[in-house]
Amino acid sequence: MTATEHTLRNTTLSIRDGIAEFTHQRPEIRNALTPELKHDYVDMLDIVEDDRSVRALILTGSGGSFCAGGDLKSLLAMRDDPSLAAHQPEAMRRRVKRGQGWLRRLRDLEVPVVAAVDGPAAGAGFSIALTADFVLASERASFSMVFVKIGLVPDMGAMYSLPRTVGLSMAKELMLTGRRVGAAEAHKLGIVHAIHSADALAEDARRFAARFVDGPREAMALTKNALNGTFEAPYETMLAAEAQGQAVAAAAPYYGEAVQAFLRGEPAKFDWDRRR
Template identity: 65%
Template sequence: MMQAQQLPLRHSHLSIADGVAEFTHQRPASRNALSPEMRQDYHDMLDRVEADRSIRALILTGSGGSFCAGGDLKAIQDIFSGPDPSARRPEMMRRRLQDIHKWLRRLRDLEIPVIAAVDGAAAGAGFSLALAADFVLASERAWFCMSFAKVGLLPDMGSLYALPRVVGMTLAKELMFTGRRLEVADARRCGIVHAIHPTDTLPEQARRFARRFAAAPQEALALTKRALNRSFESPYDTLLDLECQAQALASAVPYYAEAVDGFLNGKPARFDWDRQTEA
């Protein structure tokens, strides 16, 4: 394995090794609440990851036994109680969310698999962040909560879009209206969680899972993800057109010709999820 590149940020940390970027929330005292500094860290992390073609997967995780307990209510209270009365205007909240949406769209559309490794709380904005990932791996003590109603807010950071598409409208309404806690086994049964691992092995299990994408066809996965992210809103004919365009692009990449030649000559496939156990 190559030595990891370490990039400390404001309230988080980015590590890159063996084609995997690992972005860790580093505010354990607040259960990794999403501070303004951490939101800026997401901007900077995505700049770095998007620019590096050697990165084949991204892991989002937390420190100190929590993934992310939601928005930083203390920071918001400080803003509201400050000397500037305009900070309490609805327009300012709208602008803060619009700034979040800038990097949230980039995270959702990132052209590599995104894996949320959830240990402990994924509440409020933390639950929304997990839903923005392509896969959620969780520890045995992980739990999820759409806690927005508890503080008089509605779900945000894309969860109004994502959660009904994962669990169905009826359960999404229940989780959002009640703000009840969803234990990890129930989250696995309703499709939020891909796999559950012992707490002490979750970090390495997430890295092993991410490394398995190292040999995957990069362009094909990116095009597949782009199409899937639009599939619920697109008519059948639109997706057929997108399929034609994307397949034409994928077939022009050397990976396709090499894979076909290998198959016809009886060589093992470079990317075979069923055969490989660890990249």
């Protein structure tokens, strides 16, 4: 497969061997969620959604930080802008809504998304990590819902995703205290899928993502999208999703080729255990 490199405003995007890797590149501000980084997420999603060679996406940060949360300088500038004084609540609402647009696209992306978290994932950075399908963490990773410390409420989907990950009581604790959770506790709580050394995290994340490359794209996309709604959907709705999804998956070339290979006694193209 060909390799492509994109240099965006605060990030880089590389696509190689079926894996897209999106890296936050402002370590001097701990990869805070600047307006430029938000624009980069939109551009990255445009590229990845249109590239059928991409079979998995890795989100990561440079310089020992995943994302330290919202850019407080831009928040203060908005608060102190005299032109917004009479409309500040509405301006903040619009700002949050814009972020929710690309966040929804990230959650619904039809390939597995892996967050490789090294160092802090705080505030909105924690929220972004929770949007991924899998979170791999270094031993020095940390997670914190710091919004309360500056008098704000959790956003970027956190009020939806965190209770579904750790349970309602623990979500309340993490959101109302803003305390920092280390990698080991985050793994115990179900936030983190696996812990790796800081030196090995990047390569381990690529190896993990590479195991999806030979998988059935249609079947995995249908499964992921159905599961994203499983906590809200009635039983009958999930049964209908199964039936509709199976009809589409069975019509895809992958299914017929995989069955024929099985009947010939050949190893499966996608075998998670065999790739370990």
